[in-house]
Amino acid sequence: MRRISVHASTDYDVLVEHGLLRQCGSLLAGAAVTRHFVIVTDDTVDELYSKDLLHALDMAGCKAECFVFPHGEASKCSGTLLKLYDFLCESGITRSDCLIALGGGVVGDLTGFAAATFLRGIRYIQIPTTLLAQIDSSVGGKTAINIPGGKNLVGAFKQPSLVICDPDTLKTLPGHILSDGIAEAIKYGMIRDPGLFALLDAHNSDNVLPQADEIIARCVTIKRDIVAKDEFDTGERMLLNFGHTLGHAIERHSEFAYTHGQAVAAGMCMLSARTAAPAVTARLIGCVNNYGLPTDYDAPMQELTALCGHDKKRMGGELSYVVCPAIGQGEIRKASFPDFCRMMEESL
């Protein structure tokens, strides 16, 4: 079993092992101080894995109820959150009890925010079942819901008590959801780890799955190291936004026809084309192509930069963005919003 220890305001471990989901009962009981859990999941994941998890908890002498909501980003909203609060009240959850987020990023973000706010904070454990959630949203303590004004605009920083990653759960993922995770893995390679980039570059959608352990562990370690220096996202953590400033604009411009991973992949390539040497951009585009991810987005750049202006990473009049002059060497740059627009809008 791979164990990555995260040191944040609360310390916790990320455990990675095939088949861990079926055997995690005593690990969960050990990380919580209770035998009473509420599992939060969506209808897709519920059908695949709730039974295994309930059985594992039962074997460890724990009781648990399941709160199940319809899958998809539309559920990451105040309506689902309010229903979850009501469910926690009805289940008699106290301050010492614990939530379990079983699923992808939507489940993790929503459950984490509920755990951050119910009774002003109770424990929660993450069992991410998508690659994106395993390498990204399960580490770092960012939780959120969407509101009409935008995605992730309401949230909290809340560290889980434990993260359980079972790469076996990736076998049931649709191809495009696996690719979504790969886009973030490529990002980690670009900003900090040439070896990880080479590993991803040497594989493709059809043969990458046996490498999942290694990829998850490397990504989590990079994120752990960056987050440890900047838990509350005021400095270096910005590195993790490589491709995201433009990516968020692409997601919105496409009215979310582009998934997060697709938008980040295109965002990385488009930003790299304007800020890095052609050889670096060419390798990035080649790797992105291996996984059927887009390398561009067809819209006037002015329309995209206008949407960047709404990004919440913009502090006052200034905008931060990340460039990778070489693979593995992400750097944070700051620019006035007009300067950023000029740079992006220059023809290539």
Next chain:
Amino acid sequence: MRRISVHASTDYDVLVEHGLLRQCGSLLAGAAVTRHFVIVTDDTVDELYSKDLLHALDMAGCKAECFVFPHGEASKCSGTLLKLYDFLCESGITRSDCLIALGGGVVGDLTGFAAATFLRGIRYIQIPTTLLAQIDSSVGGKTAINIPGGKNLVGAFKQPSLVICDPDTLKTLPGHILSDGIAEAIKYGMIRDPGLFALLDAHNSDNVLPQADEIIARCVTIKRDIVAKDEFDTGERMLLNFGHTLGHAIERHSEFAYTHGQAVAAGMCMLSARTAAPAVTARLIGCVNNYGLPTDYDAPMQELTALCGHDKKRMGGELSYVVCPAIGQGEIRKASFPDFCRMMEESL
């Protein structure tokens, strides 16, 4: 000007002075890192004080918009919170901007929770305009909203950047709202400060207002010292709950016909009668009577203790409560829930 410095995860000052509201523009601009504020208030307070505050901000070169909601506890709900989030989006509030809570506890709790969660946390400043909010809810960083399952069940710990207390605002308070604050002030005297208790005991509803500075400063200092040792409410902060375990039950049993202050006053007297010497209880009852507050609540004790079982302060099977064997000497006691019920239900 009295200045009480609070050392929590974020340090901040509580300032107390007559007429401060009209002159606080530069203080607000200094405590925030922005010139863009959103004032959150209710319709009653809006009519009384928004104009003064907007003028003070204008004089300091700041711009501000007002979010106004209907006064009363019913507004401390997810519906108002969601409208406030939308308002913040429309106002273009960024991470570096600041909210101002202008009003009583409902305004402070709701605004603080919005500040804790919008963009995963932005700054906020408290300008409490009731005695209860000035001495209690403005210090300690507890924020919350009510949900159908109960009061304050959803919230966060979030420290303000500054607290401005202007005792002149108390002159516009209805008598029963002033008494509500006095009940909490008596609690502070009972748990930590015989001098404060004596000051309150020597006055009554009609002549206490000129003492407001002294009362506010003493209460804030006591709360500051207790909270500094226990920011996240896991130990000594429980002292602040003297009268509250039973008080919350009384509020619920009366279907909130008893206000918070009335319920706490009765809760303190009823608990004291069962746990302290008769002379202590007699002094407490005398002081409570000075302010037209109730010293008892007419219901079978079994019905109240049953409601204590729902209190979120109950950790697992155990219940914590506070006794004052002497004035100024609060102590935390723990009991199993059945033992607590037996103690309370014994006839006097």
